[in-house]
Amino acid sequence: MLKLLSILMLLLTPWLAEAADVKFVSTLDGKPLSIPADVVDSPAAKDFMASGKNSYIGNADAIKAGKKIFQLYSCTACHGAHAEGAVGPNLTDDKWNYAKNVNDQGIFETIWGGTAGGMGAKGKGLMLPDDPTQGLTVDEVLKVVAFIRSNAH
């Protein structure tokens, strides 16, 4: 019965079925997040989908790449050059507008799907709904998170 139910759920929510073992929900409204399988683009991304763990944390190359992506997408505009906050919140201290951002799954969900506080979705396909080619892949978001965490104090 349980199995039947989960198959039914898989049919109803194919994006979850494709991508995730962990259940990812929107910070905006708590509904399931759309993460198509084709944007789960690296071993680290696949691992994250399955475990909710970001294996890039502390990885110097990933942090460096994450900084570039952070700048490329003008995250600096709101959060400052080192994610220390500007017109948007500081991401390096222990104060969070959304408590779940303290763990990597939570902050991923916030970046991917956006918030009601003013940040738009940054996940591929969600960032610009009428242009699905825009936005970050799962791997890119994980690198950005690694960069953000590297600035924490």
Add this chain to the structure above:
Amino acid sequence: MRTHQLKLAVGAGLLSLICNSAFAEDDLSKLMQDDNQWASQRKDYANTGYSRLSQINKGNVGHLKQAWTFATGVNRGHEGAPLVVNDIMYVHTAFPNNVYALDLNDNQKIIWSYFPKQDPSVQALLCCDNVNRGLGYGDGKILLQQNDGTLIAFNAKDGTKVWEVKVVDVKKGESNTNAPHVFKDKVITGMSGGEYGVRGFITAYNIKDGSLAWRAYSNGPDTDVMIGKDFNKENPHYSALSVYEDVSGGNVEGGSFKALDKSKLKFPEADLGVKTWLKPQAIKNGWEHGGGSTWGWYSYDPTLNLMYYGTGNPGTWNPDVRPGDNKWSMTIFARDLDTGAARWGYQMTPHDEWDYDGMNETVLWEAQGKKLATHFDRNGFGYTFDRTNGTLIVAEKMNKFVNWASKIDLASGVPQKDPKFSTHQDYDAKGICPSALGVKDEQPSAYSPKTGMFYVPLNHVCMTYEPVESKYVAGQPWVGSTLTMFAGPEGVMGGFMAWDGLKGKSVWYNKEKFSAWGGALVTSSDIVFYGTLDRWFKAVDAKTGKELWKMQVGSGIVGNAITWSHKGKQYVGVLSGIGGWAGVAMNLGLNNDTDGLGAAGGYRELTKWNAAPGGGAMNVFSL
């Protein structure tokens, strides 16, 4: 009739410096000449912030007391000022841009109010706090420019909506923070979004019905920029193809900062709004996302029928990806009010490398029989022009700490940049003064025809600046630089000065602990009023700068001081409610030194003076 009157006035030499006598039959012109009213954001078409009221004078200003206050119920930065028209005060707020009409004849009872329903996500587009710089008045209508681009005309008496139009497209990252300005029969409104890759423009609507009169872009072909046939005819070198050597390679190749002298300039050229955006660019046709937003205060000379305004920074902040002068960003334009045709345009910071957004106000005045215009730019220079044709008369540093350029060559109009402070990608340029906030930002100066001096609120902030690669995505931030800010060499973050517009020199200068982020008011009794971020509302002597009076209000002041009189009594007032770029970091609870582009560090102590977020209120004082 108007022409006749105009000739008569000119013939009789009666044209006041305010220059609105020609349309004395026009309702707004009458109101602007009546010092009992405050019918326009900067008091008059000329943007002087000057009132002839003198009941409050140096002898009694020390006795000013709070008359009444009005809490707006909205937190965050309250820029601009209320209007006072026919015994009604019209108060606006930061987002969601509520409006209240207060009855001055009945204890400030609310006559009507308006609560816009705006999508809260528009706040994410407002780069530097969700401010609104106030309402406009004309033709019996109150004009509100909402942050989401909706421009609304209300019946001033009862608040019924007369018409509304949509000015900007928020999907492209466009938004509005400016006050609508009413000039004659037109409502002029600009737009914000220089950090979103917008294509800047200014728009004129007919005040009767909200129909579009004209829209002029800041970049693109001459037809879009509405460049007229006599454009820059007295100063054709303002229309040069390039004013620096080796612009194609950008700063990376060691070029783009060596100024050409006038003999080497190639001019006049057409379509500079396209041709000065050279390859390679971050995106195809960089001018299409070339910024040049127009969120400041505008002025108008009815006798010349020219309106004046400044355009903002080019997009993106990384200069390497937009080699060339990037016209017509950073430009003061004079346009025919009726047709929109540009009469002259002078670019203050060609090929901007520092975000010295040129949108600050231009003040119109007269001296030695000349029609002048003075502008205190973010780039740290105070400019005086012949406003009839744009000829540059004075361009001097407002403070000696300005270091990105050694001087402005008056013959060519070109700044002589110091390569030490030029910026390029992946190079962290240090010690640049002023910071991106400018020596002065949006906080408007005032001009007194009595003292002949300008009164200028200042920022004393320097920065590091590192351009980085950034990707343009419609509606998303497109910044392309990281920067930090810190107090200037004098060790304070701000100041306030009197300035001689013809000599290009400061007459007196007071240090301020924080940036003076509110606009100035000067009266015929030679008193200057302005507010500070640490909650003081001050009166100083216009001739000496000596402090005459101060009172602390509920939150830091980023609003502009105003005065009016009611039933024979003079009042002064100012909106409080900390915010804007200086206050936004504090409003968001940032408190590390480097937070908020360094603003939280530099302005760190603001948290010791202000609640966060700051609550908005109108503060009114009288004897």
